[in-house]
Amino acid sequence: MDSKMIHTCSHLLKEAQNIVVLTGAGISTESGIKDFRSRTGLYQLAPEYILSLDYFYKHPRKFYEFAIENLYHPKALPNIGHEIIAKWEKEGKVKNVITQNIDGLHQKAGSQQVIEFHGTMKTLSCTNCGKQYSTDELVELMNETEEFYVCTACETKQKRTRYIKPNVVLFGDTGDWFTDEGFQTITQILHHADVVFVLGTSLQVTPFSIFPRFRREGVPLIIINKGKTPYDFQRDSYVIQESIGETLNKLDQELHKGPM
Known part of the structure:
Protein backbone atom coordinates (compact mmCIF):
# COMPACT_ATOMS: atom_id res chain seq x y z
CA MET A 1 0.00 0.00 0.00
CA ASP A 2 1.27 3.46 -0.95
CA SER A 3 2.21 5.04 2.39
CA LYS A 4 2.67 8.45 0.78
CA MET A 5 -0.89 8.40 -0.59
CA ILE A 6 -2.20 7.24 2.79
CA HIS A 7 -0.43 10.14 4.46
CA THR A 8 -1.77 12.63 1.89
CA SER A 28 -20.03 -4.75 1.05
CA THR A 29 -18.03 -7.50 -0.66
CA GLU A 30 -15.90 -7.67 2.48
CA SER A 31 -19.11 -8.66 4.31
CA GLY A 32 -19.59 -11.57 1.90
CA ILE A 33 -22.07 -9.87 -0.43
CA LYS A 34 -21.49 -10.27 -4.16
CA ASP A 35 -21.01 -7.19 -6.30
CA PHE A 36 -22.54 -6.91 -9.75
CA ARG A 37 -19.98 -6.35 -12.49
CA SER A 38 -16.78 -8.08 -11.39
CA ARG A 39 -15.65 -11.47 -12.69
CA THR A 40 -17.47 -13.13 -9.78
CA GLY A 41 -20.38 -10.68 -9.65
CA LEU A 42 -24.10 -11.27 -10.02
CA TYR A 43 -24.16 -10.39 -13.69
CA GLN A 44 -22.01 -13.44 -14.36
CA LEU A 45 -24.87 -15.53 -12.94
CA ALA A 46 -27.68 -13.79 -14.79
CA PRO A 47 -28.22 -10.88 -17.18
CA GLU A 48 -29.18 -7.42 -15.96
CA TYR A 49 -32.62 -8.00 -17.48
CA ILE A 50 -33.62 -10.18 -14.51
CA LEU A 51 -33.38 -7.10 -12.29
CA SER A 52 -35.58 -5.00 -14.57
CA LEU A 53 -39.09 -3.70 -13.96
CA ASP A 54 -40.21 -5.43 -17.14
CA TYR A 55 -38.98 -8.84 -15.98
CA PHE A 56 -40.53 -8.31 -12.53
CA TYR A 57 -43.98 -7.85 -14.08
CA LYS A 58 -43.61 -10.67 -16.62
CA HIS A 59 -42.05 -13.28 -14.30
CA PRO A 60 -42.67 -12.23 -10.67
CA ARG A 61 -41.93 -15.63 -9.12
CA LYS A 62 -38.67 -16.10 -11.03
CA PHE A 63 -37.72 -12.52 -10.22
CA TYR A 64 -38.24 -13.09 -6.50
CA GLU A 65 -36.46 -16.44 -6.49
CA PHE A 66 -33.39 -14.66 -7.87
CA ALA A 67 -33.77 -11.51 -5.76
CA ILE A 68 -34.29 -13.23 -2.42
CA GLU A 69 -31.29 -15.47 -2.96
CA ASN A 70 -28.94 -12.82 -4.30
CA LEU A 71 -30.07 -9.41 -3.03
CA TYR A 72 -31.45 -10.11 0.43
CA HIS A 73 -28.81 -10.65 3.12
CA PRO A 74 -30.46 -10.33 6.55
CA LYS A 75 -27.60 -12.15 8.32
CA ALA A 76 -24.80 -10.10 6.76
CA LEU A 77 -22.82 -7.98 9.20
CA PRO A 78 -21.05 -4.66 8.67
CA ASN A 79 -17.31 -4.88 8.12
CA ILE A 80 -14.60 -2.57 9.39
CA GLY A 81 -15.17 -0.21 6.46
CA HIS A 82 -18.80 0.40 7.44
CA GLU A 83 -17.80 0.71 11.09
CA ILE A 84 -15.12 3.33 10.47
CA ILE A 85 -17.46 5.46 8.36
CA ALA A 86 -20.03 5.30 11.20
CA LYS A 87 -17.31 6.19 13.71
CA TRP A 88 -16.27 9.23 11.67
CA GLU A 89 -19.90 10.33 11.55
CA LYS A 90 -20.11 10.17 15.36
CA GLU A 91 -16.91 12.21 15.52
CA GLY A 92 -18.53 14.88 13.33
CA LYS A 93 -16.32 14.35 10.26
CA VAL A 94 -18.74 12.50 7.97
CA LYS A 95 -21.97 14.41 7.39
CA ASN A 96 -23.69 12.17 4.84
CA VAL A 97 -23.42 8.74 3.25
CA ILE A 98 -25.02 8.36 -0.18
CA THR A 99 -25.07 4.71 -1.16
CA GLN A 100 -25.99 2.59 -4.15
CA ASN A 101 -26.28 -0.40 -1.83
CA ILE A 102 -29.58 -1.91 -0.73
CA ASP A 103 -28.21 -4.07 2.10
CA GLY A 104 -28.63 -1.65 5.03
CA LEU A 105 -25.13 -2.34 6.37
CA HIS A 106 -24.29 1.34 6.88
CA GLN A 107 -27.23 1.66 9.25
CA LYS A 108 -26.35 -1.62 10.98
CA ALA A 109 -22.89 -0.18 11.63
CA GLY A 110 -24.43 2.93 13.22
CA SER A 111 -24.48 5.51 10.42
CA GLN A 112 -27.49 7.82 10.80
CA GLN A 113 -27.31 10.17 7.82
CA VAL A 114 -27.70 7.65 4.99
CA ILE A 115 -29.36 8.23 1.64
CA GLU A 116 -30.20 4.86 0.06
CA PHE A 117 -30.23 6.09 -3.52
CA HIS A 118 -31.31 2.75 -4.96
CA GLY A 119 -33.67 1.93 -2.10
CA THR A 120 -33.67 -1.01 0.30
CA MET A 121 -34.32 -4.73 0.07
CA LYS A 122 -35.66 -4.80 3.65
CA THR A 123 -39.16 -3.73 2.66
CA LEU A 124 -41.64 -4.09 -0.20
CA SER A 125 -44.78 -2.17 -1.17
CA CYS A 126 -48.00 -2.79 -3.05
CA THR A 127 -47.86 -0.86 -6.33
CA ASN A 128 -51.55 0.05 -5.92
CA CYS A 129 -52.38 0.82 -2.27
CA GLY A 130 -48.83 1.25 -1.00
CA LYS A 131 -49.16 -1.25 1.86
CA GLN A 132 -45.69 -2.11 3.10
CA TYR A 133 -44.44 -5.61 3.75
CA SER A 134 -41.20 -6.86 5.25
CA THR A 135 -39.10 -9.12 3.06
CA ASP A 136 -39.32 -11.79 5.75
CA GLU A 137 -43.12 -11.71 5.37
CA LEU A 138 -42.82 -12.20 1.63
CA VAL A 139 -40.45 -15.15 2.06
CA GLU A 140 -43.09 -16.82 4.24
CA LEU A 141 -45.78 -16.09 1.66
CA MET A 142 -43.62 -17.65 -1.07
CA ASN A 143 -43.84 -20.96 0.74
CA GLU A 144 -47.58 -20.71 1.37
CA THR A 145 -49.19 -19.45 -1.81
CA GLU A 146 -48.57 -19.41 -5.54
CA GLU A 147 -49.40 -15.73 -6.07
CA PHE A 148 -47.52 -14.49 -3.00
CA TYR A 149 -46.58 -11.32 -4.90
CA VAL A 150 -50.21 -10.09 -5.18
CA CYS A 151 -51.37 -7.72 -2.43
CA THR A 152 -54.48 -8.94 -0.59
CA ALA A 153 -55.08 -5.68 1.27
CA CYS A 154 -56.60 -3.94 -1.76
CA GLU A 155 -58.85 -5.03 -4.58
CA THR A 156 -58.52 -4.18 -8.26
CA LYS A 157 -59.74 -6.12 -11.23
CA GLN A 158 -56.25 -6.72 -12.59
CA LYS A 159 -53.89 -8.46 -10.20
CA ARG A 160 -50.92 -6.98 -12.06
CA THR A 161 -51.80 -3.52 -10.76
CA ARG A 162 -51.36 -4.66 -7.14
CA TYR A 163 -48.11 -6.57 -7.29
CA ILE A 164 -45.87 -6.34 -4.24
CA LYS A 165 -42.61 -4.81 -5.42
CA PRO A 166 -39.33 -4.49 -3.50
CA ASN A 167 -38.50 -0.94 -2.49
CA VAL A 168 -35.44 -0.95 -4.72
CA VAL A 169 -34.78 0.79 -8.02
CA LEU A 170 -34.85 -1.77 -10.81
CA PHE A 171 -33.66 -1.22 -14.38
CA GLY A 172 -36.33 0.82 -16.12
CA ASP A 173 -37.56 2.05 -12.74
CA THR A 174 -37.32 5.25 -10.72
CA GLY A 175 -37.04 5.76 -6.98
CA ASP A 176 -37.78 8.31 -4.28
CA TRP A 177 -34.51 10.14 -4.96
CA PHE A 178 -35.03 10.20 -8.75
CA THR A 179 -37.02 13.43 -8.54
CA ASP A 180 -36.11 17.09 -8.99
CA GLU A 181 -36.37 17.57 -5.24
CA GLY A 182 -34.30 14.46 -4.51
CA PHE A 183 -31.55 15.46 -6.93
CA GLN A 184 -31.49 18.99 -5.57
CA THR A 185 -31.05 17.68 -2.03
CA ILE A 186 -28.14 15.45 -3.08
CA THR A 187 -26.41 18.09 -5.22
CA GLN A 188 -26.62 20.58 -2.35
CA ILE A 189 -25.09 18.04 0.04
CA LEU A 190 -22.21 17.50 -2.40
CA HIS A 191 -21.79 21.22 -3.05
CA HIS A 192 -21.19 21.85 0.66
CA ALA A 193 -18.69 18.99 1.09
CA ASP A 194 -15.03 19.78 1.71
CA VAL A 195 -14.02 16.19 0.81
CA VAL A 196 -15.95 13.73 -1.35
CA PHE A 197 -14.99 10.15 -0.48
CA VAL A 198 -15.80 7.36 -2.98
CA LEU A 199 -15.74 3.77 -1.71
CA GLY A 200 -16.27 0.62 -3.73
CA THR A 201 -17.91 1.92 -6.87
CA SER A 202 -16.54 2.25 -10.39
CA LEU A 203 -18.89 5.22 -10.97
CA GLN A 204 -20.14 3.78 -14.26
CA VAL A 205 -23.89 3.77 -13.66
CA THR A 206 -25.84 6.97 -14.16
CA PRO A 207 -27.11 9.03 -12.49
CA PHE A 208 -25.02 8.05 -9.43
CA SER A 209 -21.84 8.34 -11.52
CA ILE A 210 -22.29 12.09 -12.02
CA PHE A 211 -22.50 12.98 -8.33
CA PRO A 212 -18.78 13.82 -7.88
CA PRO A 220 -10.58 16.71 -3.02
CA LEU A 221 -12.07 13.50 -4.40
CA ILE A 222 -10.65 10.47 -2.59
CA ILE A 223 -11.38 7.16 -4.34
CA ILE A 224 -10.81 3.72 -2.82
CA ASN A 225 -11.82 1.13 -5.41
CA LYS A 226 -10.07 -1.91 -6.83
CA GLY A 227 -11.17 -1.04 -10.35
CA LYS A 228 -10.79 2.09 -12.43
CA THR A 229 -13.22 5.02 -12.40
CA PRO A 230 -13.72 7.88 -14.89
CA TYR A 231 -12.41 10.29 -12.26
CA ASP A 232 -9.05 8.64 -11.52
Missing part, protein backbone atom coordinates in the same frame (compact mmCIF):
# COMPACT_ATOMS: atom_id res chain seq x y z
CA CYS A 9 -5.35 11.38 2.20
CA SER A 10 -5.25 11.27 5.99
CA HIS A 11 -4.10 14.91 6.01
CA LEU A 12 -7.01 15.88 3.73
CA LEU A 13 -9.46 14.01 5.96
CA LYS A 14 -8.00 15.51 9.13
CA GLU A 15 -8.54 19.02 7.77
CA ALA A 16 -12.09 18.26 6.57
CA GLN A 17 -15.20 19.17 8.53
CA ASN A 18 -17.82 18.00 6.03
CA ILE A 19 -16.99 14.66 4.40
CA VAL A 20 -19.61 13.21 2.05
CA VAL A 21 -19.20 9.49 1.34
CA LEU A 22 -20.41 7.79 -1.85
CA THR A 23 -20.47 4.00 -1.60
CA GLY A 24 -21.10 1.09 -3.96
CA ALA A 25 -21.09 -2.69 -3.86
CA GLY A 26 -17.33 -2.84 -3.25
CA ILE A 27 -17.67 -1.82 0.39
CA ARG A 213 -19.20 16.56 -10.49
CA PHE A 214 -21.30 18.58 -8.05
CA ARG A 215 -18.47 19.19 -5.60
CA ARG A 216 -17.00 22.68 -5.61
CA GLU A 217 -13.85 23.37 -7.62
CA GLY A 218 -10.75 22.29 -5.75
CA VAL A 219 -12.56 19.97 -3.33
CA PHE A 233 -6.92 11.11 -13.45
CA GLN A 234 -8.81 14.29 -12.74
CA ARG A 235 -7.20 17.15 -10.89
CA ASP A 236 -7.79 16.88 -7.12
CA SER A 237 -8.44 13.11 -7.35
CA TYR A 238 -6.56 10.79 -4.96
CA VAL A 239 -6.84 7.11 -5.87
CA ILE A 240 -6.10 3.99 -3.81
CA GLN A 241 -6.80 0.63 -5.47
CA GLU A 242 -6.69 -1.51 -2.34
CA SER A 243 -9.03 -3.21 0.15
CA ILE A 244 -11.50 -0.71 1.56
CA GLY A 245 -11.46 -2.12 5.09
CA GLU A 246 -7.68 -2.27 5.29
CA THR A 247 -7.26 1.20 3.77
CA LEU A 248 -9.85 2.84 6.02
CA ASN A 249 -8.24 1.21 9.03
CA LYS A 250 -4.88 2.72 8.10
CA LEU A 251 -6.45 6.13 7.46
CA ASP A 252 -8.27 5.98 10.81
CA GLN A 253 -5.03 5.16 12.60
CA GLU A 254 -3.37 8.15 10.93
CA LEU A 255 -6.27 10.43 11.83
CA HIS A 256 -6.06 9.51 15.50
CA LYS A 257 -2.30 9.46 15.76
CA GLY A 258 -1.17 11.76 18.54
CA PRO A 259 1.46 14.47 18.10
CA MET A 260 5.06 13.25 17.91
Whole structure:
Protein backbone atom coordinates (compact mmCIF):
# COMPACT_ATOMS: atom_id res chain seq x y z
CA MET A 1 0.00 0.00 0.00
CA ASP A 2 1.27 3.46 -0.95
CA SER A 3 2.21 5.04 2.39
CA LYS A 4 2.67 8.45 0.78
CA MET A 5 -0.89 8.40 -0.59
CA ILE A 6 -2.20 7.24 2.79
CA HIS A 7 -0.43 10.14 4.46
CA THR A 8 -1.77 12.63 1.89
CA CYS A 9 -5.35 11.38 2.20
CA SER A 10 -5.25 11.27 5.99
CA HIS A 11 -4.10 14.91 6.01
CA LEU A 12 -7.01 15.88 3.73
CA LEU A 13 -9.46 14.01 5.96
CA LYS A 14 -8.00 15.51 9.13
CA GLU A 15 -8.54 19.02 7.77
CA ALA A 16 -12.09 18.26 6.57
CA GLN A 17 -15.20 19.17 8.53
CA ASN A 18 -17.82 18.00 6.03
CA ILE A 19 -16.99 14.66 4.40
CA VAL A 20 -19.61 13.21 2.05
CA VAL A 21 -19.20 9.49 1.34
CA LEU A 22 -20.41 7.79 -1.85
CA THR A 23 -20.47 4.00 -1.60
CA GLY A 24 -21.10 1.09 -3.96
CA ALA A 25 -21.09 -2.69 -3.86
CA GLY A 26 -17.33 -2.84 -3.25
CA ILE A 27 -17.67 -1.82 0.39
CA SER A 28 -20.03 -4.75 1.05
CA THR A 29 -18.03 -7.50 -0.66
CA GLU A 30 -15.90 -7.67 2.48
CA SER A 31 -19.11 -8.66 4.31
CA GLY A 32 -19.59 -11.57 1.90
CA ILE A 33 -22.07 -9.87 -0.43
CA LYS A 34 -21.49 -10.27 -4.16
CA ASP A 35 -21.01 -7.19 -6.30
CA PHE A 36 -22.54 -6.91 -9.75
CA ARG A 37 -19.98 -6.35 -12.49
CA SER A 38 -16.78 -8.08 -11.39
CA ARG A 39 -15.65 -11.47 -12.69
CA THR A 40 -17.47 -13.13 -9.78
CA GLY A 41 -20.38 -10.68 -9.65
CA LEU A 42 -24.10 -11.27 -10.02
CA TYR A 43 -24.16 -10.39 -13.69
CA GLN A 44 -22.01 -13.44 -14.36
CA LEU A 45 -24.87 -15.53 -12.94
CA ALA A 46 -27.68 -13.79 -14.79
CA PRO A 47 -28.22 -10.88 -17.18
CA GLU A 48 -29.18 -7.42 -15.96
CA TYR A 49 -32.62 -8.00 -17.48
CA ILE A 50 -33.62 -10.18 -14.51
CA LEU A 51 -33.38 -7.10 -12.29
CA SER A 52 -35.58 -5.00 -14.57
CA LEU A 53 -39.09 -3.70 -13.96
CA ASP A 54 -40.21 -5.43 -17.14
CA TYR A 55 -38.98 -8.84 -15.98
CA PHE A 56 -40.53 -8.31 -12.53
CA TYR A 57 -43.98 -7.85 -14.08
CA LYS A 58 -43.61 -10.67 -16.62
CA HIS A 59 -42.05 -13.28 -14.30
CA PRO A 60 -42.67 -12.23 -10.67
CA ARG A 61 -41.93 -15.63 -9.12
CA LYS A 62 -38.67 -16.10 -11.03
CA PHE A 63 -37.72 -12.52 -10.22
CA TYR A 64 -38.24 -13.09 -6.50
CA GLU A 65 -36.46 -16.44 -6.49
CA PHE A 66 -33.39 -14.66 -7.87
CA ALA A 67 -33.77 -11.51 -5.76
CA ILE A 68 -34.29 -13.23 -2.42
CA GLU A 69 -31.29 -15.47 -2.96
CA ASN A 70 -28.94 -12.82 -4.30
CA LEU A 71 -30.07 -9.41 -3.03
CA TYR A 72 -31.45 -10.11 0.43
CA HIS A 73 -28.81 -10.65 3.12
CA PRO A 74 -30.46 -10.33 6.55
CA LYS A 75 -27.60 -12.15 8.32
CA ALA A 76 -24.80 -10.10 6.76
CA LEU A 77 -22.82 -7.98 9.20
CA PRO A 78 -21.05 -4.66 8.67
CA ASN A 79 -17.31 -4.88 8.12
CA ILE A 80 -14.60 -2.57 9.39
CA GLY A 81 -15.17 -0.21 6.46
CA HIS A 82 -18.80 0.40 7.44
CA GLU A 83 -17.80 0.71 11.09
CA ILE A 84 -15.12 3.33 10.47
CA ILE A 85 -17.46 5.46 8.36
CA ALA A 86 -20.03 5.30 11.20
CA LYS A 87 -17.31 6.19 13.71
CA TRP A 88 -16.27 9.23 11.67
CA GLU A 89 -19.90 10.33 11.55
CA LYS A 90 -20.11 10.17 15.36
CA GLU A 91 -16.91 12.21 15.52
CA GLY A 92 -18.53 14.88 13.33
CA LYS A 93 -16.32 14.35 10.26
CA VAL A 94 -18.74 12.50 7.97
CA LYS A 95 -21.97 14.41 7.39
CA ASN A 96 -23.69 12.17 4.84
CA VAL A 97 -23.42 8.74 3.25
CA ILE A 98 -25.02 8.36 -0.18
CA THR A 99 -25.07 4.71 -1.16
CA GLN A 100 -25.99 2.59 -4.15
CA ASN A 101 -26.28 -0.40 -1.83
CA ILE A 102 -29.58 -1.91 -0.73
CA ASP A 103 -28.21 -4.07 2.10
CA GLY A 104 -28.63 -1.65 5.03
CA LEU A 105 -25.13 -2.34 6.37
CA HIS A 106 -24.29 1.34 6.88
CA GLN A 107 -27.23 1.66 9.25
CA LYS A 108 -26.35 -1.62 10.98
CA ALA A 109 -22.89 -0.18 11.63
CA GLY A 110 -24.43 2.93 13.22
CA SER A 111 -24.48 5.51 10.42
CA GLN A 112 -27.49 7.82 10.80
CA GLN A 113 -27.31 10.17 7.82
CA VAL A 114 -27.70 7.65 4.99
CA ILE A 115 -29.36 8.23 1.64
CA GLU A 116 -30.20 4.86 0.06
CA PHE A 117 -30.23 6.09 -3.52
CA HIS A 118 -31.31 2.75 -4.96
CA GLY A 119 -33.67 1.93 -2.10
CA THR A 120 -33.67 -1.01 0.30
CA MET A 121 -34.32 -4.73 0.07
CA LYS A 122 -35.66 -4.80 3.65
CA THR A 123 -39.16 -3.73 2.66
CA LEU A 124 -41.64 -4.09 -0.20
CA SER A 125 -44.78 -2.17 -1.17
CA CYS A 126 -48.00 -2.79 -3.05
CA THR A 127 -47.86 -0.86 -6.33
CA ASN A 128 -51.55 0.05 -5.92
CA CYS A 129 -52.38 0.82 -2.27
CA GLY A 130 -48.83 1.25 -1.00
CA LYS A 131 -49.16 -1.25 1.86
CA GLN A 132 -45.69 -2.11 3.10
CA TYR A 133 -44.44 -5.61 3.75
CA SER A 134 -41.20 -6.86 5.25
CA THR A 135 -39.10 -9.12 3.06
CA ASP A 136 -39.32 -11.79 5.75
CA GLU A 137 -43.12 -11.71 5.37
CA LEU A 138 -42.82 -12.20 1.63
CA VAL A 139 -40.45 -15.15 2.06
CA GLU A 140 -43.09 -16.82 4.24
CA LEU A 141 -45.78 -16.09 1.66
CA MET A 142 -43.62 -17.65 -1.07
CA ASN A 143 -43.84 -20.96 0.74
CA GLU A 144 -47.58 -20.71 1.37
CA THR A 145 -49.19 -19.45 -1.81
CA GLU A 146 -48.57 -19.41 -5.54
CA GLU A 147 -49.40 -15.73 -6.07
CA PHE A 148 -47.52 -14.49 -3.00
CA TYR A 149 -46.58 -11.32 -4.90
CA VAL A 150 -50.21 -10.09 -5.18
CA CYS A 151 -51.37 -7.72 -2.43
CA THR A 152 -54.48 -8.94 -0.59
CA ALA A 153 -55.08 -5.68 1.27
CA CYS A 154 -56.60 -3.94 -1.76
CA GLU A 155 -58.85 -5.03 -4.58
CA THR A 156 -58.52 -4.18 -8.26
CA LYS A 157 -59.74 -6.12 -11.23
CA GLN A 158 -56.25 -6.72 -12.59
CA LYS A 159 -53.89 -8.46 -10.20
CA ARG A 160 -50.92 -6.98 -12.06
CA THR A 161 -51.80 -3.52 -10.76
CA ARG A 162 -51.36 -4.66 -7.14
CA TYR A 163 -48.11 -6.57 -7.29
CA ILE A 164 -45.87 -6.34 -4.24
CA LYS A 165 -42.61 -4.81 -5.42
CA PRO A 166 -39.33 -4.49 -3.50
CA ASN A 167 -38.50 -0.94 -2.49
CA VAL A 168 -35.44 -0.95 -4.72
CA VAL A 169 -34.78 0.79 -8.02
CA LEU A 170 -34.85 -1.77 -10.81
CA PHE A 171 -33.66 -1.22 -14.38
CA GLY A 172 -36.33 0.82 -16.12
CA ASP A 173 -37.56 2.05 -12.74
CA THR A 174 -37.32 5.25 -10.72
CA GLY A 175 -37.04 5.76 -6.98
CA ASP A 176 -37.78 8.31 -4.28
CA TRP A 177 -34.51 10.14 -4.96
CA PHE A 178 -35.03 10.20 -8.75
CA THR A 179 -37.02 13.43 -8.54
CA ASP A 180 -36.11 17.09 -8.99
CA GLU A 181 -36.37 17.57 -5.24
CA GLY A 182 -34.30 14.46 -4.51
CA PHE A 183 -31.55 15.46 -6.93
CA GLN A 184 -31.49 18.99 -5.57
CA THR A 185 -31.05 17.68 -2.03
CA ILE A 186 -28.14 15.45 -3.08
CA THR A 187 -26.41 18.09 -5.22
CA GLN A 188 -26.62 20.58 -2.35
CA ILE A 189 -25.09 18.04 0.04
CA LEU A 190 -22.21 17.50 -2.40
CA HIS A 191 -21.79 21.22 -3.05
CA HIS A 192 -21.19 21.85 0.66
CA ALA A 193 -18.69 18.99 1.09
CA ASP A 194 -15.03 19.78 1.71
CA VAL A 195 -14.02 16.19 0.81
CA VAL A 196 -15.95 13.73 -1.35
CA PHE A 197 -14.99 10.15 -0.48
CA VAL A 198 -15.80 7.36 -2.98
CA LEU A 199 -15.74 3.77 -1.71
CA GLY A 200 -16.27 0.62 -3.73
CA THR A 201 -17.91 1.92 -6.87
CA SER A 202 -16.54 2.25 -10.39
CA LEU A 203 -18.89 5.22 -10.97
CA GLN A 204 -20.14 3.78 -14.26
CA VAL A 205 -23.89 3.77 -13.66
CA THR A 206 -25.84 6.97 -14.16
CA PRO A 207 -27.11 9.03 -12.49
CA PHE A 208 -25.02 8.05 -9.43
CA SER A 209 -21.84 8.34 -11.52
CA ILE A 210 -22.29 12.09 -12.02
CA PHE A 211 -22.50 12.98 -8.33
CA PRO A 212 -18.78 13.82 -7.88
CA ARG A 213 -19.20 16.56 -10.49
CA PHE A 214 -21.30 18.58 -8.05
CA ARG A 215 -18.47 19.19 -5.60
CA ARG A 216 -17.00 22.68 -5.61
CA GLU A 217 -13.85 23.37 -7.62
CA GLY A 218 -10.75 22.29 -5.75
CA VAL A 219 -12.56 19.97 -3.33
CA PRO A 220 -10.58 16.71 -3.02
CA LEU A 221 -12.07 13.50 -4.40
CA ILE A 222 -10.65 10.47 -2.59
CA ILE A 223 -11.38 7.16 -4.34
CA ILE A 224 -10.81 3.72 -2.82
CA ASN A 225 -11.82 1.13 -5.41
CA LYS A 226 -10.07 -1.91 -6.83
CA GLY A 227 -11.17 -1.04 -10.35
CA LYS A 228 -10.79 2.09 -12.43
CA THR A 229 -13.22 5.02 -12.40
CA PRO A 230 -13.72 7.88 -14.89
CA TYR A 231 -12.41 10.29 -12.26
CA ASP A 232 -9.05 8.64 -11.52
CA PHE A 233 -6.92 11.11 -13.45
CA GLN A 234 -8.81 14.29 -12.74
CA ARG A 235 -7.20 17.15 -10.89
CA ASP A 236 -7.79 16.88 -7.12
CA SER A 237 -8.44 13.11 -7.35
CA TYR A 238 -6.56 10.79 -4.96
CA VAL A 239 -6.84 7.11 -5.87
CA ILE A 240 -6.10 3.99 -3.81
CA GLN A 241 -6.80 0.63 -5.47
CA GLU A 242 -6.69 -1.51 -2.34
CA SER A 243 -9.03 -3.21 0.15
CA ILE A 244 -11.50 -0.71 1.56
CA GLY A 245 -11.46 -2.12 5.09
CA GLU A 246 -7.68 -2.27 5.29
CA THR A 247 -7.26 1.20 3.77
CA LEU A 248 -9.85 2.84 6.02
CA ASN A 249 -8.24 1.21 9.03
CA LYS A 250 -4.88 2.72 8.10
CA LEU A 251 -6.45 6.13 7.46
CA ASP A 252 -8.27 5.98 10.81
CA GLN A 253 -5.03 5.16 12.60
CA GLU A 254 -3.37 8.15 10.93
CA LEU A 255 -6.27 10.43 11.83
CA HIS A 256 -6.06 9.51 15.50
CA LYS A 257 -2.30 9.46 15.76
CA GLY A 258 -1.17 11.76 18.54
CA PRO A 259 1.46 14.47 18.10
CA MET A 260 5.06 13.25 17.91
